[in-house]
Structures are given as C-alpha cells and as structure tokens.
Amino acid sequence: MVEITPNWQQVLIPIGAVLIAWIVHIIVFLTGKWVARQTPWPFDDDLVNYSKWPLFTLFPVIAILITISRINISPDTYVDLHRAFMVMLILSLAFYACNMVRLAATTLQRAQNVEAENNLHARVVHTQIQVFKRLCYGFILIIALACCVFTFPTAWQIGASLLASAGVMGIVLGIAAKPILENTLASFIIAITQPILLDDEVVIDGEYGRIEGVHSMYIVVRTWDARRLIIPLARVFQSSFENWSRRSPWxxxxxxxxxxxxxxxxxxxxxxxxxxxxxxxxxxxxxxxxxxxxxxxxxxxxxxxxxxxxxxxxxxxxxxxxxxxxxxxxxxxxxxxxLVRRRVEVVNDPFAALEKLKRQDSGLDDVCRAGREPLRNLPISAARPLRDETTMTDIHNVVSDSPTPMYEKDYFDGLARGDDGGGHHGS
Missing domain, CATH: 3.30.70.600 (Ribosomal protein S10)
Known part of the structure; x- marks a missing residue:
C-alpha cells in the first residue's frame, strides 16, 4: 500500500475537493436542466442557465475553504490561503448575485411586450428595469469590493483614518467624481420621472433617432441612418430635446x-x-x-x-x-x-448674334475650325482711323470695299487695338 506523505496530502486533498465540487456541479446542473424541461415556464430554464457559471466557480471555492482546515499546514500559510479564497468566495457570490438580478430583469421584461402597437406601459417598465438593473450591478460591485478590502487587517486601520478625515476626503472625492455622480443620479431620476423611455423617438441636437438603451451613465440613440449617438445622462436635464412619443406614438x-x-x-x-x-x-x-x-x-x-x-x-x-x-x-x-417654375430670360449680345449669323452665311466657321485663328484675331486690312467728318455711311463703304469679310464691329475693334490693317494714320 502506497503511503501519502503530508506534503502530498497538502496538494492532493484540495485538488480532489475541486474535482468533487465540479462533479457535484455537473450533476446539479444536468438535473436542474432536466427538471426545467418538464415545465412549460421559461423561468426555471433561465434560473438554470444564469446559475451555471457562478456555481461553477462557487462550489470549488467552498470545497477548498472546507479542506484547508483539515490539512496540516502552518498557521501563516493557512491565514494567507483562507484570506485569498475568502476574496474569491466574495467575488463568486457577487457574480451569482448579478446573475440573479439579470434573471429578475429578464423575467419582468418578458411579461411586457414592447412590440405591441400600444406599448407605452411596456416601454415604461423596460426603462425602469434597465436603469435599476445597472444600479444594482453598481451596488453589488461596491459592496463586494468593500468586503474584499476589509478581509485584510490593515484595511481596518486605513478605514479608521479615513473616517477621521471624512470631511476633507468627501469634498475631494465629490469634486473628482462630479460627472460620475451627476450621471448616476440622472439615471435614477430618469427611472422615476421617465422623461425618456426605451424606443422613444426623439430629436436631440437636430438629430432624429430612437432611444436604444438607457445606461447608468449615458443613453444610446439610434439615428435613422443607423448611427449611434452616445449622450451623457446629465445632458438630458441640462438641455431641451423633442420627444415625439412621450405619451403616445400617434x-x-x-x-x-x-x-x-x-x-x-x-x-x-x-x-x-x-x-x-x-x-x-x-x-x-x-x-x-x-x-x-x-x-x-x-x-x-x-x-x-x-x-x-x-x-x-x-x-x-x-x-x-x-x-x-x-x-x-x-x-x-x-x-x-x-407648378412652381423659375424662368430666366437670357438676352444675348446683338453684335454677337449678328456676327454668328454672318459667319455662318460666309463660311468663316469652317475656316476657324480648320485651324486658323479666331475671327477676332484676324487682321483687318481695311481698318482706317476716323476723321472728324467721318459718318456711318463712310464706315459702311469701307467695310463693303474690304478684300476680306469684315463687319462694322470688327472695324471698331481694329481701331481700338490700333490695327489699321496696312492703312495709314492721319486725316
């Protein structure tokens, strides 16, 4: 027969206790699941599902706490192990408590159908449940952390000194945590006064959307184009917004x-x-x-x-x-x-219209398209400076006698450029 030494007992006994605890957990889980399937209510199915993982960590911790007092270890080692597994026990219980809060919230929300046409009461209940669920999570977390801290003896001494300076520390913490406290208090007020509810259609800062979630610190607004707006809860009370489904979606x-x-x-x-x-x-x-x-x-x-x-x-x-x-x-x-129409009348330059018509008649458009310079840049050989006694009849005669096609407007443009087309200046 193999004799197990005390050192091996210190290792094998806790391992055996953990394995036995997991076997018990599997048996309890499978039994609960089988029983839940025999009933028509969804509550027991949710209870089994929400209890699965918290009990998976809770059973081994309890088994080790029971076994470490039965094995031969030094007092200092026992104190350290006991303190460590007590912290794990507190966290496992907090995990289990959070899942029980989720179970209660799921059960209450299931009784209220938000998909119904007249779903105002259901949205009120869902909003309150969601806010209080997150507040409960926060309280459970704070209590669990406080219990973990106070498992250490030095924490009691620190706590006593903090109580002595509670006034100063309260002011410092209040200033540092002002946004957190504002949003947390705002979530509680929203749950009571209900200015917004889940699935409300709102307009905030010109953005239209639906309230998708109300959290302990912020709300989530789903816009019409599937964007998400994250808005701190304190802003809900500091600025105005439109709620299009406050009492009725009509x-x-x-x-x-x-x-x-x-x-x-x-x-x-x-x-x-x-x-x-x-x-x-x-x-x-x-x-x-x-x-x-x-x-x-x-x-x-x-x-x-x-x-x-x-x-x-x-x-x-x-x-x-x-x-x-x-x-x-x-x-x-x-x-x-x-029908509304905006009519705009465009009046063309008469010289430009006349020029375009004459160019089409004389074939100059084809010449310009063949690669020559634009018409305005063609030399005007018949251009002459005006004398004081020059009349429009004289100008017409000059234009008519020009060897190249030319119009009255071209004549004046040539004079303005100082281009006499080979003519002579003077009177």
Missing part, C-alpha cells in the same frame, strides 16, 4: 407644397382626400386630414399645408413623403401650369 405629419395662385383649391382638396391618402398603403390612420392655404410667398406662390395623421412618427414621415410625391404628380398631370 403623430400628425405636415407637408408644404407651393403652387400658382390660380390653381383651383377645391380640386386640390379632392386630389388630396380621394387620390393621395387612399393610396398611402396604410400609412394614414384615417383620423386627421386637412388642406389649407397658410401663406403667400414674396414671389406670389401659394403655400399649401397638408395635414395627415399616422400611428407613429416613422409612418408620419413616410406619409409626408408620399403626400408630396403624389400631390405634385397629380397637379402636374392635371394643371401643369400651376
């Missing part, structure tokens, strides 16, 4: 369209109520529909406002787009002259 959509003043408003209302709204594909809920001239612009156009209600802000936005598209389409088909 919303009235507004669309403005501009038409000519002579457009028949009776026909516009008929188009709106009989052709536009019925073809919205269920976006319009049938409660509110209105069409009115709300203003006349400085350009003389009518500003026509179309109102239509929808079940939620998202459908209201799509309905507004539908109204604009269909109204402009129907009015453009029936009254095309009523």
């Amino acid at each position: 919303k009235i959509g507004t669309a403005y369209v501009y038409f000519d003043p002579s457009v028949p408003m009776a026909d516009i209302r008929t188009i709106f109520t009989q052709h536009v709204l019925p073809t919205s594909g269920g976006l319009w809920d049938g409660k509110v529909a209105n069409c009115a001239v709300t203003d006349v612009t400085t350009d003389g156009w009518l500003q026509i406002r179309f109102l239509a209600s929808a079940r939620d802000p998202s459908k209201a936005f799509d309905l507004r787009c539908h109204i604009r598209e269909k109204i402009i389409e129907e009015v453009g088909r029936r009254y095309p002259w009523a």
Whole structure:
C-alpha cells in the first residue's frame, strides 16, 4: 500500500475537493436542466442557465475553504490561503448575485411586450428595469469590493483614518467624481420621472433617432441612418430635446407644397382626400386630414399645408413623403401650369448674334475650325482711323470695299487695338 506523505496530502486533498465540487456541479446542473424541461415556464430554464457559471466557480471555492482546515499546514500559510479564497468566495457570490438580478430583469421584461402597437406601459417598465438593473450591478460591485478590502487587517486601520478625515476626503472625492455622480443620479431620476423611455423617438441636437438603451451613465440613440449617438445622462436635464412619443406614438405629419395662385383649391382638396391618402398603403390612420392655404410667398406662390395623421412618427414621415410625391404628380398631370417654375430670360449680345449669323452665311466657321485663328484675331486690312467728318455711311463703304469679310464691329475693334490693317494714320 502506497503511503501519502503530508506534503502530498497538502496538494492532493484540495485538488480532489475541486474535482468533487465540479462533479457535484455537473450533476446539479444536468438535473436542474432536466427538471426545467418538464415545465412549460421559461423561468426555471433561465434560473438554470444564469446559475451555471457562478456555481461553477462557487462550489470549488467552498470545497477548498472546507479542506484547508483539515490539512496540516502552518498557521501563516493557512491565514494567507483562507484570506485569498475568502476574496474569491466574495467575488463568486457577487457574480451569482448579478446573475440573479439579470434573471429578475429578464423575467419582468418578458411579461411586457414592447412590440405591441400600444406599448407605452411596456416601454415604461423596460426603462425602469434597465436603469435599476445597472444600479444594482453598481451596488453589488461596491459592496463586494468593500468586503474584499476589509478581509485584510490593515484595511481596518486605513478605514479608521479615513473616517477621521471624512470631511476633507468627501469634498475631494465629490469634486473628482462630479460627472460620475451627476450621471448616476440622472439615471435614477430618469427611472422615476421617465422623461425618456426605451424606443422613444426623439430629436436631440437636430438629430432624429430612437432611444436604444438607457445606461447608468449615458443613453444610446439610434439615428435613422443607423448611427449611434452616445449622450451623457446629465445632458438630458441640462438641455431641451423633442420627444415625439412621450405619451403616445400617434403623430400628425405636415407637408408644404407651393403652387400658382390660380390653381383651383377645391380640386386640390379632392386630389388630396380621394387620390393621395387612399393610396398611402396604410400609412394614414384615417383620423386627421386637412388642406389649407397658410401663406403667400414674396414671389406670389401659394403655400399649401397638408395635414395627415399616422400611428407613429416613422409612418408620419413616410406619409409626408408620399403626400408630396403624389400631390405634385397629380397637379402636374392635371394643371401643369400651376407648378412652381423659375424662368430666366437670357438676352444675348446683338453684335454677337449678328456676327454668328454672318459667319455662318460666309463660311468663316469652317475656316476657324480648320485651324486658323479666331475671327477676332484676324487682321483687318481695311481698318482706317476716323476723321472728324467721318459718318456711318463712310464706315459702311469701307467695310463693303474690304478684300476680306469684315463687319462694322470688327472695324471698331481694329481701331481700338490700333490695327489699321496696312492703312495709314492721319486725316
């Protein structure tokens, strides 16, 4: 028979205790899972799943704490091991407590369906549960760390000295942790006063989106283009924002369209109520529909406002787009002259128009395209400086007698450049 020495006992006994603890854990887990499958309720399935890993660490720690008192070790070693595994026990219990908080939150949230059409109460409950769950996580963590620290004797001495200077330390910590304290307090206030809820549709700093998460320090807003805005909770109380689904998601959509003043408003209302709204594909809920001239612009156009209600802000936005598209389409088909158009009349230089016409008649366009210089750069041989007694008839005769095609404008341009085309200056 093999005799186990005391040194080996100090190693093998704790290892055996850990293995036995894991075997017990596996048996308990498999038994609990089998029992949970026999019931129709999801609570026991969640209980087994949330307990799996905390118990996986908790059972071996308890087994070692039991066995180290049975083995022959020195008192100093025993104290150090006992203190180390007590810390591990505290952390394992904190882990298990956090998972039980998750289990309670999951069970309560499951009873409230946020996918329902009228989900205001469900969103209130989900928001409160999410905030309080994170606050509980924080309290459990603080208590666990405090218990771990005070397992060491020197921590009690440090704690006594801290209590003696609690006033000064409180001021220092308050200044240093002001943002954290503000956001933590804000999360608690949000859970109570509920200015925002999960899945609320809000406009913050001009950005439209939905509240995707309410955390202990910040909120997450999912914008319409799938971006995420991280906003500190303290900012929610320091600045204003729009909440489009505060008490009810029902919303009235507004669309403005501009038409000519002579457009028949009776026909516009008929188009709106009989052709536009019925073809919205269920976006319009049938409660509110209105069409009115709300203003006349400085350009003389009518500003026509179309109102239509929808079940939620998202459908209201799509309905507004539908109204604009269909109204402009129907009015453009029936009254095309009523659509807003910006007309710009461009008046060409008469000399340029005359020059272009004569160039086309004389074939100079082909000459210029063949690689010669532009027409304005062609030498004007018939150009002469004007005498005081020169008349327009004289200028016309000079232009007509020119050996190369030339117009009155070219004559004046040549004089302005000082190009007489081989002529003589003087009177």
